[in-house]
Amino acid sequence: MADNNAKAQSLTARVLTIATVWAVIALVVIAVLISTLYRNNAERAFREVLLARLYNLINSVSVGEDGQLGGEVQLGDLGFSQPDSGLYWIADIVDGDDTDRLTSPSMGTLQIDVPSAGEIPFNARYERFYPTIDSNGHEIVVAETEIVLEGGTIARFRVTGSQHAVDGDVAAFSHRLYLYLGLFGVLSVFVNGFAILYGLRPLDAVKRALEDIRTGKTETLTGHFPREIVPLAAEVNALIDNNKRIVERARMQVGNLAHSLKTPIAVLLNETRGMKPEQATLVSEQARAMQQQVQHYLDRARIAAQQNSLLVRTDTAEVLERLTRVMRRLNPDTEFDLALPEGAPQLAMEQHDVEEILGNLLENAAKWANGKVSITAEAPEKIRSGSGQRPLMDILIDDDGPGMPEDQLEEALKRGKRLDESKPGTGLGLSIVSEIAGEYKGAFKLERSALGGLRARLSLPVAVR
Template identity: 50%
Template sequence: MTVSNTPSQSDTPPKSRGLLSRQSLTVRVLVFASIWTVIAFAAVALIISTLYRTSSERAFADLLRAHLNTVIEAVSIGDDSLLQGNPQLGNLKFSQPNSGWIWIVDPIDAGSKVTGRGLTSPSIGGQALPLPAQFEIAFDSQYIRTYRLIDPNENSILVAETEVELDGQGNAVRIRVSGNLDVLEADVSSFINRMVIALLVTGIGTLVINMLVILFGLKPLDHVRASLEKIRNGDADQLDGEFPREIAPLASEVNALIDSNKRVVERSRMQVGNLAHSLKTPIAVMLNEARNLPKEQADLVKNQVGSMQSQVTTYLDRARISAQRGSVLARTDVVPVIERLLRVMKKLNSHLEFELDVRSSETLIGLEAQDFEEILGNLIENATRFADSKITISVKDLPNPMQLLVSVADDGTGLDDDDKKQALKRGQRLDETRPGSGLGLSIVGEIVQEYQGEFRLSDAEVGGLDAILYLPRAAT
């Protein structure tokens, strides 16, 4: 706590944090589960589509090899050394022009006695297919090679080629069979589209199920939250109810922490009471014995003993406040306390007007009720000594959501800056003609400091003094 007349740095709003840090645990889990689901399903889709394409290409090549064997079986060399045969491959596309499904049987010139032209399927339409050199694409162990081409009709085709000897006399032919790759691509595309739709439906269903499972699984945390709220409101002393095995240790530790906090507070209060009781009698004895001393010595002893009594009271209060500070059980609604004090003050100061201005919807602070009463009582009593006709008590929100502003302003003559500093010192009285000990504002500052709040003196809008409190809100 700082006691000053400079602007408060605590009024600055807290820095915003990252998006996920403000979200609930449910949102975080759903976000990461969604990201993982998208990545996993994308990987599955890529793997399955790759495997299906590879399998389809292999099956397509095997089909062409089967057609190649069928052509070999259906072709022969006649007595006139001409090629003859009419392969029936069971696919009408070999008869359709520009279909990309072609078979070709060509005699090999070197050492061949086959005469005439080769045989072709009707689908080629009298055109020819390019022939890659053997050094570009080699034959495999079965003396078959496959390669891709663009036929004269701009079809992308896969060709299976082999060379065979038909009559055992060195008369060899080159046989080629091709298939249109558009058929393969159409089949693969159709499969991928169906697979993507299936994965999307499955993925969305998975996310919905994950959300339901998470919401159901985290339901006990709502019960914990509700129980903690009851504790903060003073409706319960500990977390009650049955909790899942994973949350039960947390609930037990919270209950143990609350019990420990209560024991510390009670022990501190008991020790404070014992100390106050043990010091009360010796101080009273000294004051009584001082009466038997000469006046000068008696006055000295009384002043010193009074100072001791004041110091003991102050530090006993500090010990009690320190024990209570930060406890979830330390909470006070300022409005009822102010209203109760004003009812008393109005009776004692009927010549003054008291106004309460509340501009906050949440007026719970983290102070004990008796401490707040002592703070506000000192400020109002001080204001009644210097006010001309009116005292205003204000309760307002601050940019800092962790604090609440409470101020007491009078319409008196006010103080200059030097007098404000002097007024905050213990035992200082600026007007000796008025009653008082000079301890009120000092006590206010000390109590507020113990609760980690702030206390300042400023100029009131109506011309007098404005005593401003920045008090910590109750834990929520």
């Protein structure tokens, strides 16, 4: 879940996605806008050409003595001479018959529907433009006007142009426009990605600096950071300093409390020398139990004060090897086998606490073993930073002793519970191990061992890399 959230909340992906979506939207809007403006300009230019040809036609036609239209028309485009080209011109007399009509050679026998002035009115200059379809099905645009010629003759003049030519020109322009803008958009995505990755590179430096802090290489966030990240680095350093002050203050208070309680307990133990044996034994046992209880809760307070510290590290292999050597010297008749994984990770715990709980378990195993104790450390498969919970490493301590019935495994972890009064002890050892492991968000439980005796499974938090 944490990894999925990290992917979903990637700053690089978020910025790149927003930049890409914005670039695509902007390019689409720009493409549509430019294409529309080009079409409007193309159609306006097309109408201006038609209008120029229309007045060229008017200037080329006159009324003869017989009242018929005549003249030599040259509009400068061979399309007016080619049949079915979509380029036509027509000059006729209003209210005249078909004999009072001049047409371009391209017209042939084609007919063009002319809408009434009511459907498409003339403008203030007595001109109008309208789309229509000739008898061969070509879409054309007509420029039309009516002029009073010599002798009061009213003539109608029309010049047409092919709508397909305009559409083809706009389509070709739009195709090139979309192609170039598409290439520009793809290039922009790569440039944006490079700019974003380059701009976020200082965050990688911050990440490496934080990793150095977690691994104990340094105690402060140091480096050359951009102006925007400097306040963040300062706040992180302030947080680390505050955390260190809290730890030191807690340790000092623990030391002061331990020192203040040491004398009263020592006085009680000293007073037992002048008491009757029965009373002395009772007071002495209770005083020592109180001493252990006080030390236990002082340790819990110390752990609570520093368990979230970023700088707490303990070398697992070093502690286990040292404790195993000590146990071999103290128990020469017992075989101690130690199996460590290659590159055993560090524990995110205070070394004193690791030594106390492991020493407790090794002493207990040696006490009950018939001749063999096995210590095995099992590292987690993946150790990564960024998750909400630290990975745990299992440490297994097995003995070949008599073991313990299943129904007594949980009972043995209760404070002060001694299941065998023949062995020395206060019954606090296993409960202390369980409570210290719990304080570090770890776990401890007893199981049946493959050696035939008891297995102590200790799960402790690993320092992330």
